[in-house]
Each structure stands twice: as C-alpha cells, then as structure tokens.
Amino acid sequence: MSKTPTINDVARTAGVSKKTVSRVINRSPLLKEGTREKVEAVIAELGYVPNPQARALALRRNFLVGLLYDNPNAQTVLNFQEGVLDAIRDTEFALVVRPVDRHSPTVLDDIRDFLEKQRLFGVMILPPISERDEIAEICRELKCEYVRMGSAELDSPDHMVESNDKEAVLRAIDHLVLQGHRRIGFITGPDGFRSARERYEGFLDAMANNGLDCNGELIAKGEYTFESGKRAAAELLRAKVRPTAIFASNDEMAAGALHVAEELDLHVPRDLSLFGFDDSPTAAHVWPPLTTVRWPIRAMAKAAALKLINPPGMEPQPHRFLSDLVLRSSVAPPRDEK
Amino acid sequence: MSKTPTINDVARTAGVSKKTVSRVINRSPLLKEGTREKVEAVIAELGYVPNPQARALALRRNFLVGLLYDNPNAQTVLNFQEGVLDAIRDTEFALVVRPVDRHSPTVLDDIRDFLEKQRLFGVMILPPISERDEIAEICRELKCEYVRMGSAELDSPDHMVESNDKEAVLRAIDHLVLQGHRRIGFITGPDGFRSARERYEGFLDAMANNGLDCNGELIAKGEYTFESGKRAAAELLRAKVRPTAIFASNDEMAAGALHVAEELDLHVPRDLSLFGFDDSPTAAHVWPPLTTVRWPIRAMAKAAALKLINPPGMEPQPHRFLSDLVLRSSVAPPRDEK
DNA sequence: TTGTACGCGTTATCAC
DNA sequence: GTGATAACGCGTACAA
DSSP, rough: OOOOOOHHHHHHHHHHHHHHHHHHTTSHHHHHHHHHHHHHHOOOOOOOOOOOHHHHHTTTOOOOOEEEEOOOOOOHHHHHHHHHHHHHSSSSSSSEEEEOOSTTTTTTHHHHHHHHHHHHEEEOOOOTTGGGGHHHHHHHHHHEEEEESSSSSSSSSEEEEEEEOOOOHHHHHHHHHHHTSSSSEEEETTTTTTTHHHHHHHHHHHHHHTTTOOOGGEEOOOOSSSHHHHHHHHTTTTTSSSSEEEESSSSHHHHHHHHHHHHHHOTTTTTOOESSSSSOOHHHHHSSSOOOEEEEEHHHHHHHHHHHHHTOOOOOOOEOOOOEEEOOOTTTOOOOOO | OOOOOOOHHHHHTSSSSSSHHHHTTTTTTSOOOHHHHHHHHHHHHTTTTOOOHHHHHTTTTOEEEEEOOOOOOOHHHHHHHHHHHHHHTTTTTTTEEEOOOTTTTTHHHHHHHHHHTTTTSSEEETTGGGGGGGHHHHHHHOOOOOEEEEEOSSSOOOGEEEOOOOHHHHHHHHHHHHOOOOEEEOOOOOOOOHHHHHHHHHHHHHHHHTTTTEEEEEEEEOOOOOOHHHHHHHHHHTTSSOEEEEEEHHHHHHHHHHHHHHHHTTOOTOEOOOOOOEHHHHHHSSSSOEEEEOOOHHHHHHHHHHHHHHHOOOOOOOOOOEEEOOOOOOOOOOOOOO
C-alpha cells in the first residue's frame, strides 16, 4: 500500500483516537508521556507527515507567506529571500514569490488577485512597490498580514522594516568631506521613489551641514539605471570646474559614471572619487571596486518575516536598521584642492 | 457580515446546489446557459473566490510548484522566477522558492523534508544542485513532479530543460579564432559541476578542431568566483608567452581576470581579449563590457514550468535550448600575432 | 487524560 | 442538467 498515511492511519495503528494524534503533533502539554511516545513511534514508523492543506482548511489560515517585489536589483531580492528563509526554517511556513510590474496599469488588481486567490497568511513587500499605500490598504481589506520594507517610515512599526537612507547618505558625504572633497556631485534616483528622495535629502542636509555649496550644476537626474548614470555623470563632468567626487544614488549609476570617467580619461579615484549605494555584486566587480552603502538586507528580511508570522515567545522585532559604509578603492582624497 | 463568502453562500443566494456552483467554476460543459449566467452574477456580486486549500484537499493535489536552487548567480535565479511566472500567470498555481545549501551535509534531507511537508505539486531544480540524481530519486519517491535545468542531458527529456554549453563554448572559441587569436587561455569552473565539464570539453574540442595547441599552460582552474578568476588569470598571464585571449567559464571570473589585466597594465581588449559566460549584470557593467554567452533562461524557465504543470491542449515543450553569443567590447583581434 | 461528533470549503459519486 | 451525500485530512467543542 503506497498511499501516504493520514492521521487516521496513525490513530488506528497506535490504537488511539485522531484527537490524541493531533495533540501529539501540536505538542499539547496534557498528554501522558507513555501515549505520546507510543504515538510518536507509530508516526516515525509510518513516516506520517501532516497534510498542510488540510491543516490550513481546518485552522482557517494557511502557512504561506508571500514576497511581492518589483526590484531592479536581483541580489537584493535574493538576499531578502534568504533572510526570510532564515526566519521560517523549521516552521511550517513556505515562501511564495510574486514579481510584479510597477509600470503595468493593472498592478494593483494583479496584486489583489494574487492575494485573494492564494489566501496567503501574509506578504512582505519590497521597495519600490512597497511605497504604494494602496497595497497596504488591499492587505487590510483582505485580512492579509503585511510588512513593508522601505527607506523611510511609511507605516506603523509593526508593518515596517526600514533602512535609514538619509542617515546613510549623510555619513557617506561626511566621509567624502573628511577625505578633503569640497565639490561633490550627486546623481539622483527617479522621481516617485521614496528611496531616491531620502537619499537626495541626505545629500542636501550633508552639504548644508558642512557649509558646502550645492548648486544645480552639482546635481544630475538619474533613473537608477546604468545608462542614466552615464548620462548624468557626463552632465556633471561637463562643468567648467568639475566635481572631485560624485555620489550616485545606486551602484548601477555609479558603474555608469565609471564608464564615463574611463571615456574622459579620468582616473578613478585619482581624478574622481565615486560613491555608490546598494553594494550590488557589480560594485565589487567593476574596476576599481566601488565604495558604497550596504543595507543589512538579510537581517531586515528575517525581521520582516518574524514580524509577519510572529511566533510565540518571540521578542518584538526591530523595525529600524542602519546601513553600513563599504569602503573600497573608488574613493580617495582629491588630487589637488584649490 | 464581513466573512469571506464560500461556495455555500453562492449556492444559497443563487438558489442552486453547491455542485452547480462548482460546475460553473470548473467550466463544466453540461450546464444550462441560464444557470451559468445566474450563478456567475452571484459570484461577481458576492465577490466569491474559491478557497485553494479546500480545493487542494478535495482534489488531493495542490497548486504549488517549487523552485529549488543553489545558484551563485542572483540574476539567473530571478530571471528563472520571472520565466516561471510567465507560465503560471492566469493559472491557479503559485511559486514557492527554496534556496538550499549545496555544502550542507543535510541538503538531501532538507529537500526531502521540504517536499514532504509542503506536498508540492512539483519542483523545478536549478543547477548546480540539479545535477544530483538523488534529488530526482526523492521526487519520484514522494510522487512529486520535477523538471531539472542543466547544461547537459541529465534525465529524460520530459524532466529536463537543457542548455548546450559545450556547443556554446565551441562557437565562442571559433569566434576568437576568427578574430585571429591562436593562444587562447581557459579558466575552468570547479570540479563536480557538470556545466564546468561541458564548457571545458567545448574548449578542448574547439581547440582541437582548429588545430590549436592547448597545453597545460593555457588552462587554469577556477571556482566560478571572482577571486578564483583573479588567481587563475594571474597564473595564465605569468606564462613566458602570454595568451592573447582568455575564455573564462563564467562572468565573475572574467571580471576577476579584468582586474588582473588592469593591475598588469594590460589593456583589454587591445592586449588581451576576454570572454565570459552567463551574461550576468556584471558583464555589462564592467569596463570594457564583457563579450559573453547568454542562456535563454526565461524561455527555459517557462518551458520548465509548462512541462511541470502540463496544461491541457499544450504542445510538448522543447527541452533543448541554444545559447546566444553576446558580443561586446572585451574581445578584439590580437594586436600582433607572430 | 482521552474520545466522539462535527465543521472547515471544496470536489466526486450517483442518483433523479 | 441538477442536487443530496459522502469524501478529503485535520482541528475544536464538549463530553466522558
């Protein structure tokens, strides 16, 4: 007989009732030790594994957590997945993923559909799509737990894991200033991205704090893409008096800037220092490797997942995370400061 | 009343039986048009969505497909996920992911546990972990459908989507030869990776076909990592008479080779041509951008998923895929050939 | 401490 | 064509 055994089979061969088996599985404290051992022996012998679908039905909740993302950075997403796995390992939860298209006019409907059809226990939402409040609204409507990840406080702490991008950029710019840079260029991210805004504000604050000028000539618009980084860098480097350092709002754009420097025969970091954001694999693989900012993604992911499934006896998870500066060789003191 | 409606609610308010509603949902052909319309109206009105857990229980099968991976290349994994989504979009299937650790002594048990606990309908397995036959064995045991992705024929066609890495490398080396290269170095992948072996064999065959010498001095061992690429390239470039081109078994290693060239003051591609494999984001972002080989991953993923869920009326999916050569500027004719 | 009876939301069987 | 009724595998009241 090759059919997979059910709780009934276990109960029958152990000579107890279903309910008793159920109690063993769910570690009910009120059970005679002898019974428990006997049942456990039978479970092992039969190779019984509870059916999660049946459990889900009876409990009127399931054990799937979702990951909603629309993120250009593959490494970020995968690291997040790993972090979630850290949290749900040895639980009955599984992770279902759902990439969405930010630019589709039907994203919201797609998401609603997904959540409704799958009846997920909860979802984690990655930036930039996490910035849309309508999604949180949908979750609430559908009674689906949610945790958003973002660069700023978008929601109440129990629904957020946040990095503090503004603070990170502040520290990054301070680092450049400490190295002696005074003319620091900035490549923004796209409009409508909260992370882009936070990073930009961090830049403005840092420049102001340090008493440095930052006129329009030092700021160029980017779109978080490699190509836009090239365009923006070319624009910044066209100035009569060039910046000695450029902070790009992500690594892709910093890599683009690197290409432009190469084309202009500017040596990085001797003639131009470059600072990125994200610590993507690209950052480590370009030449010279990029100094950049790293989110503690895996830790954030784990916290997000724990917040979601909230296992008993678990202290509340932090919702705020600080980024690290990853110092590599694309930043050095400026050659000659007038 | 905010409870989500069930099939019973629909049946009651539509004045029909549960079974009829079920028939409407499952598009049974034997239904009077009037009844169908009436029921559909009620479904829309109530906003009824079938409960997948209950369905899964009744049908004794669920609608989850898994993705098992242990892949160093994030972009590959994510592209695969997207491809799978292309296939399951508008079906009731969802994708659950499961990164595993190839080096853990308990991988196989972990995988078995995962499949057993979640009762997946099927799984797709990415290389390199897909190369382990024991996993296929476990799937068969647990009656879990599976499709493996790999660089060679590891299983029967209905359980495989394959790239032909040997063929791809053959074409890549031919391309180098056509450009005039004669001394071509090769950086291998790690032992035990089927992809590494295929690529290596492709190299040997290509060199033989072209009547070129390929002694040990032209071959260096790598581990698919950036650092190992640096080591291997340094070794190759230490030769009295240097290769004019190096084929690295993946992009990470090619990027490492690029760093070494930079350190040795060798200009790429003038003094040294570099060929990678994978078309990872890194390949496009380093300077100069890398000529490389690209798997049609997304198409492969879609085929894999369709093979798995095998929707009715779907012609059989191809199991064999050809890779493309992505020509960028890291390859050029050698400067001077003696 | 353990068992009985029933419900969870769906599909399948087999009558009508 | 349609509808009772019984599964599917597990959890919970409530009783014993």
